[in-house]
Amino acid sequence: MLRSDRRGRRRGGASRVGVAAVAWTALLATAACGGTTRDENAEPEDRGGPTGEADPDAPLRDDLVVAFLPKQVNNPYFTVADGGGETAVGEFGGEYKESGPTEASASSQVSHVNTLSQQGTDVIALAANDPNAVCGALDSARDAGARVVTFDSDTNPGCRDLFVNQATAEDIARTQVELIAEQIGGEGEVAILSATPNATNQNAWIALMEEELAAPEYADIELVTVAYGNDEDEKSFQETQGLLRSYPDLAGIISPTTVGLAAAARYLSGSEFQGEVALTGLGTPNQMREYVHDGTVESFALWDPAELGYLAAYAGAALASGQITGAEGETFTAGELGDYTIGADGVVVLGPPTVFEEGNVDDYDF
């Protein structure tokens, strides 16, 4: 996740990436195992296990039960991602379900996985709160016939069939560096406003951004510091203020977390620094619309969570229908998103992040 789990609030933001992968895994697992009560109305021969043979020409089954299990049910980001899944399930004629915990804690998803498994779900699309906590439950679900696809946040690769990754860390880092370089005219001091100091994906992106900034074309850009807003509004406000006080020549801020970006934008929009200090990062169009229109933020990036859920649903359906088994190099078609190829470790990448700016920010609603 982009955001750390330290607080329950607004966790939705950037964290969405890992979820898709989990869902894939769930889907794969589902497809592998037959033998649930629902098998009476399903054609058992359609259910290939992850170990079975892939039949790329197999049609998508139209009787699949696809369940989305987000990190937490009242998270706006997952509401949109699951909505994308629902659209996809509607397209291939399956039955869509959503189930999940209200708290994004490590073990909160276990009982939901068990219930879905008992209900004979064919595909479980899961955004894992913890890489290991749900593994036991997922294994049982896969034994019971479910295919498991993770999305946004992956589990241990051994407990899922596929992971739908929202974007590679390299793409995410590169996009943000490109955006800030463009906005500050290729030279000056920049700072990063992150989530918590311990957030794994944040730190991975920050390391990659540092690498990217070391390239000759960015020689005139200096990364002065990394601040941590803990994905809290108030703390992000104060850290933004601290950056502006400590580095009077600061030209731009990158905030690779939705909470941090929105808070920094809100602060800049009401301060003397509006338009003086550039700001970009990962954020949702709905959250940032106001600040793009008022000139505080020129452009920012994020993947489209609806596409992420959409891809996870299709990946799960392809698994459950026997088109793919989750092995590297297999390909499948995800509705209007087109063809995808499975990479190493059963990972499918949605694509580079979408850049939102004045011209297109109003075309999105999430």
Place this chain on the structure above:
Amino acid sequence: MTALRARRELGVLLALALLVAFTAADNSRFLSSQSIRDVLLSASILVVLAVGQTVVVVTRNIDLSVGSVLGLTAFATGKLFVAAPGTPLVVAVLAGVGLGALCGALNGALIAAARVPALVITLGTLYVLRGVDHSWASGEQINAADLPRSFLDFGTATVLGVPVLALVAAAVLLVVATWLGSYRVGRELYAIGSEPAAARLSGIPVGARVFLAFVVSGALAGLAGVLHAARYGTVDATVGSGMELQVVAAVVVGGVAIFGGSGTAYGAAIGALLLTTIGSSLAVLRVDPFWQQAAVGGLILAAIGLDRALAARTARRAAARSAADAAAGQDAGRRGEREATHGS
């Protein structure tokens, strides 16, 4: 006693001054007008909550549900503006305060009916109200673009350089502190906190007063929710989670006794300002993020320690003075001195 209380607030104020001086010595921009505005703005919401909490804590109770009430009213305010974008600001504020008061009345009624400590009841309503918020929001988020410009401007506007939110907080502080300090009902709240049984025997309607205290705390948490929505422009069901502990910390740091009966709203407000300033200072001083939380805790303990040391010294001096006075038997002189201390 007045002198003692005044000293206690001075202790926190001194801690605040030391912190500001230290930070400003490291980075003079910490005292720039924008920076001071930022700190005042940041503290406003916490001050409003801390003042409300003071009213409850002086009665020897505690309200842990304020974070959830704030979250609920912030979301309600957002929904109100989404449903009726033309809603006047005053109506939104009144709606928020009303909803908060309702939550406070729920707390008060449960405490009166169940005769269970407020800690337990408000711990329950903390979760109940958050649950209501979650199910109402069901994943929805209110964004700045959904809120009218005038409402967002209210969150950042200034009058003569002072943020409007800070002025609102100051007005709330002034009214509540005066009410607590100089009005009959306010003094009765202290009496209840000092010794509930004695208060009851002396004819104070303890149940009704405690109920009122919770309604006030709820109403102010409701107001804080509206201010939160205006300030951040982004509201979802998790707004204000965990805020209650910050509020209690501010109140305690501000010299309000957690067992009731003493402390002032001014002290609590200074406590809130101190906690906010600690956060801002650490960001300006670029303290290692892994150590920041420990540093916050350490500074809170240091502030309380300083406050206790000053209070103990004052108490010793007062004791020594009255002993000396008694020995000299100079009644007139003692009266004069007492009046002088009262005046300070």
